[in-house]
Each structure stands twice: as C-alpha cells, then as structure tokens.
Amino acid sequence: MTEVLSRPVADGVQALVRQISEQAVVPMEESRALPAQAYWDPEFYAYELEHIWRKDWICVGRVEEVPEKGGYRSFDLAGEPLMMVRGADDRVRVFSRVCRHRYADLMGGERTPEERVSGCVQRFECPYHAWTYRLDGSLLSAPEMSSRPGFDKSANGLHEIRSEIWQGFVFINLDDDTDIPFDMRAIEALQDGYDFDEWEIASVIDWGESVVNWKIVIENFLECYHHIGIHKNVLQPLWRLGRVQRGDYFGSDYYFGRMMAGTEVAIGEEDGHLLHPLFLPAKTGLSAFQRSHTLLLAKFPAYLIAPGPDITFWFRSLPTGPETHRLEMHLMVPREHRGVPDFDEKMREATDFLRLVQTQDASVNEAVQRSTRSKFAEGGLLQAHEQPLWQLQKYLTTRLPLAD
Ligand code: FES
C-alpha cells in the first residue's frame, strides 16, 4: 500500500460528499475530476457500499454462465458471498452462499479453485457439517438435527437475493426494501435492435483483482479522450477521437456515446453511413446506422457495455475494497453466428485485441490510483470528451445522501 497520507483531506465523508455534489452541478464546461480522496478513502468507500452497491441494481452476470440445471457461478458483491444458480425449473436465481447453520461459505472447504467459481450440481452440500440445500435454496437435509427441539427445515433455506433478468443479464439488489426501481427502459431504447437475448458469451478474459478504485474503471471505460494517449496506436486508428459522438445527458444513472467508423477503416458505405469493420458477420436486423459504430453504454454503477455490430464487450467490474476491484471482460456474439467459418480464429483475434487494449488501460488506471494519494493530487479540468466523468459525479450525488 502507499505511503502515509500527507495532504489535507476532507473532514469526514460528509465533507467529501458535499464537495462532489457541488462540483456535479456545474455545467460540463466547468467540470473537474473527482477529488482524489474519493478514490481511496475507506470511510467514503464504506458509504458507497451502503448507498450504492448494497442499494442499487447491480449487473452481476449472464444467464448463459449457468447453462444447465444445477449450474452455479459464484461471485462476491460488497463483501457478500453470493452465487447465481439455474434451478430444476430452469429459473436463474441468486442466493447467499452463507450456510444457515454456522456461516460456512458453501463454496469453501476442500473444493478446488475451479469448483469454487462454477460447476454443476444436484444440490449444494455445505463442506462443514454437510447440510444440503436444493437448487431452489430450500434446506433438503441437516444430519442429526431432527432431534433438536424446534428445528424447522422450512425456516432454514438459503437467503435468496432479489434479482431481475433482462435480455439475459442478471441484475441483483442486496436491499429487499430498496426504493430504487429496476428500470431499463432508457437503455432498452438505446439498444433497440441489438436484443441481447440473442447473444451469448463466446470468450472471457479474467483480469482478476487490480489495485484500482471501481470509479476509475468506469471513467476509463467510457471516456474516449484517452484514445489519443495510451491507445494512440491501437484504438485511435479505429475509433478516431474526432469521430466519437457523445450522447445527450438523459439522467444521472446513464451515459452513452458512439464510436463511429472513419474512412480509414470503413468496410463500405450504406445509406450514407460508413460501415464499421467486423470480425464476424453483423447481427441480422441492425440498421446501417447501427452497423456504422460501436456503442458505449453505461447504467451506473455496474452495467458497462460496448455493443458493436458483431461483437459486444461487456465488463463485469465489482469493487473488492477502497482501492481494488475484480474485472472480467466478456466478448459476446450473436448466437446465429456461432458456426461461421473460422469462428475460433476470429474470436482469438478479437480477444487478443481486447487484451491489448486492457493492458494499456490497466497501466494508466494503476498509475492514476497510485497518484491519488499524492499531496499534489487535485482534480484537474475535464475535456469535453470526459463528459461521462461529470455524469458519474451526478450519479454519485443522487445516491450518496448529504446530511442536513
Ligand atoms: S456451517 Fe454449514 S453445515 Fe454447519
């Protein structure tokens, strides 16, 4: 970890929230980067966990990650050990992995590292005292417990987490009483025609845990200003900064932009639109306009997606601490194109491309994280293409309450 803090910091979380809310209301032309403290302060992070990660709808997975009945995929969110499970009724549910007996992680014990993450089972057996749970979370058996007065199996099922499935994405909310509605209508309008029920994950890059605050990942994912910097030889030739269109502001929960293909890389022209280069055939049904660019889309804090005509990049980025997150990058393809010639080769190329881009992004993200501790770290002025950072600040302001 970094050296002892030497710069003065906001006096408590509330002062920091106030500072963010003040800078989020100024026009974009006057915006600045978030205060550096917001990227490392443990108390501020705890406040974010409470009011964002444990209260908002979080995109945690795709249904095809558990393709068969009994399939499970475990993950942690805001310190909660969880798992996504496909039941015998084919429904995908999300459960706490905490055993109802004495807290053991159902995926702990002698399971292999692979088994801890995913697999397919008939039932879940706790590694500690062998209580077993059905795929719908109900308790099936608790050895030697029948003689225990008052023991009621029906009251000892796994805790189910509120979830919503939308176009194959699994969203959860850790707060049963949240007042934030699950509402994807704005995203639906932007994604019209892509229909992610018809796509599936074809390749995954497991980037693991990095020493980078979760907000730095979002900022880096959404702003294209850095195409002329760290990506000058990789992305700038493909999506020139000058051809990036920033979408209108349409609410504090969202951002969208479009990375248009330029003349240098276009593979043709249709209805006045330069067509985006492809690894695979474009999804059928997309308009010429949709085939002219890659969308950049976010519903804060965890729906981060870049839908292209043939391949869509979806990031599962979840915080693991004030200065850390875990990242997996998914390449999704239209299911109809799974069998096209050279599919595996094309996916390898696309995956290598994304890995190279991420290697560059990780290098700057880690450098930014380290510097946020400096006594010289002051939020600088934002360039117009950094509009998503300003919008993220608005999101933080709507979610993080200010005391009177
Ligand atoms: S802790 Fe799970 S069976 Fe005892």
Ligand SMILES: [Fe+2]
């Ligand atoms: Fe990048």
